[in-house]
Amino acid sequence: MYILPLGLYVTLFKDDIMHKLSVSLLGRDCPGVVAVVSTLFEKAHCDVMQVSQTILSGEFAAIFIVTAPNELAPQQLATLLEEALKNASMDFSVIVRTAVEGYWGSDKVCQPFVVTAHGPNRSGLIAPLSRIFARHNVNIESLKAILNEEDLDQALFVYEIMVPEMLDLGRLRRELTAEGQQLSLRVSVQHRDIFEAVHRVLPV
């Protein structure tokens, strides 16, 4: 019999009985949502590995990556969460899926760029630029629409994208600029580092 180091034994054992799930929630924001959800995770022996939450126009959205016991199926966990939220008078949609290892771009060398598009606000401004990104296999990691508080007719869209290094950046820029002109949008494409250099004192 082989004697394994304790840490490795625990890891093997744990992998054997746990699986990774992604849990997403969407509903009206109010105090106590995270408390209800995290209490249920604790009761169900789920361990939260990563979490991200945001609030937009009073809507709360969150994604949790958790490790759960193998016997706890995704749909079971979803039902438990829905009931717990309902009991707390919170109206939420819950989706639980088996989390997939790895992520887009992990096998590619990419550079982070920020694309901004600024101009008169109207419907249909996001799709044309997004289609260009998709055509070039450029991934959007964050998209924000910012309305000008003083002039609601003006909108600023900020795309944070990952651009594969092999991509012809000049061509992407030309296509975005041309599309922007058709939509009366002023488009800029800048490496993300410049925004950080200007505004942040980075940790040493």
Place this chain on the structure above:
Amino acid sequence: MLSEREVISTLNMLRNEHLDVRTVTLGVSLFDCVSHDLDLFTANIKAKIHRYAADLVRVCNDIGDKYGIPVVNKRISVSPIAVVGAPFDADGMVRICKALDEAAKEARVDFLGGFSALVEKGFTSGDRALIEALPEALASTDRICSSINVASSRSGINMDAVALMGEQIRKTAQATAAHDGIGCAKLVVFANIPQDVPFMAGAYLGVGEPDVVINVGVSGPGVVKKAIDRALSQTGRQLTLLDVAEVIKRTAFKVTRVGEMIGKEVASRLNIPFGVADLSLAPTPAVGDSVGEIFQSMGLSSIGAPGTTAVLAMLNDAVKKGGAFASSSVGGLSGAFIPVSEDSSIEAAATAGLLSLEKLEAMTSVCSVGLDMIAIPGDTPAATISGIIADEMAIGMINNKTTAVRLIPVPGKNVGDTVSFGGLLGKAGIMPVPQGDATAFITLGGRIPAPIHSLKN
């Protein structure tokens, strides 16, 4: 993820506040090009400049595109020609100057600086040849800049050189009379010239510098002005000058980070060491890119009004404090520039009679660099020009700082006339010069001894 404020603030700096990198300057040492044979020497110079500068403009443009920050000027600085070309006479110096001009054009840079001599304590034959060659050299070339260091805090003021430069400035103006004496816009007289200035016309590569080096000059008067305006209008409370100094400091930090980042990336792509970021607030004639407008934002009716020197002192110091934190490689001149023709607001104040040469001289005691881009009557006597230079050199020498004089005696023009140099050099009204005669003083020659370096008061 970036915050809304980070994105919007950066976009505003670029689109509305004229944020750019004013210059990336490639320093090239010419010591290893030296030869007794003029043809061989000029061939060596051109080959070496080509070797290192061939990709400079393309790389600067690529990196400017990548970050969305334009690199407005790409320039070259070289070892002082009076030193590396010491064996040659004035005719030889003119030929060297033309070879440098050809090299600059081949590299597609805006200017090449370093047609320079360091004569604060005395002349070598090379120094004399170069100074003698100045009028023809600057008239027969387009992109060459010259700087002559005539004073330092350690050596005093070489008054023979001051006298000579008064004459040569007049002759250079005459030699370029067809273009309103523009040769003088490429000729600057210094005290305590730094070895690593990236800005023209003072850029040259000092003898203690590396073989090749990238220095960068940031910009940002428009960014500083808008930041002050925003702070004054948006905060709900009355701001004090302490608050304004803090705003300037933070803004200088941002501007410097941009310059340093782009300079370092250019250096890395060209496989050349990065030298310094020069923090100087460098204006352009464009409205909204002016140092002079900052004075109005801070409550003066115009630059030149009482309080101007105090505002400039604070501005200059706050810029240095913010910039010094943003970059560990700060050098060059690093202060606020007040070039009259290149700054629309300063020019307007001077033309309206709100800003005199005397007030500008007072201002130069608290900022870099000096009496800069000032058009004066074409018939100004050489001794008067020399007297103005001597006064300015004295300020630099005593205060252990860089000062300089770039005067343009515009041939055929007098007070009330205006002159346009075009492009970044801008336009200016002819300013009156102080009355009185300095001829006998200038004729004395010799050297004003170096000052005592203790008993400071």
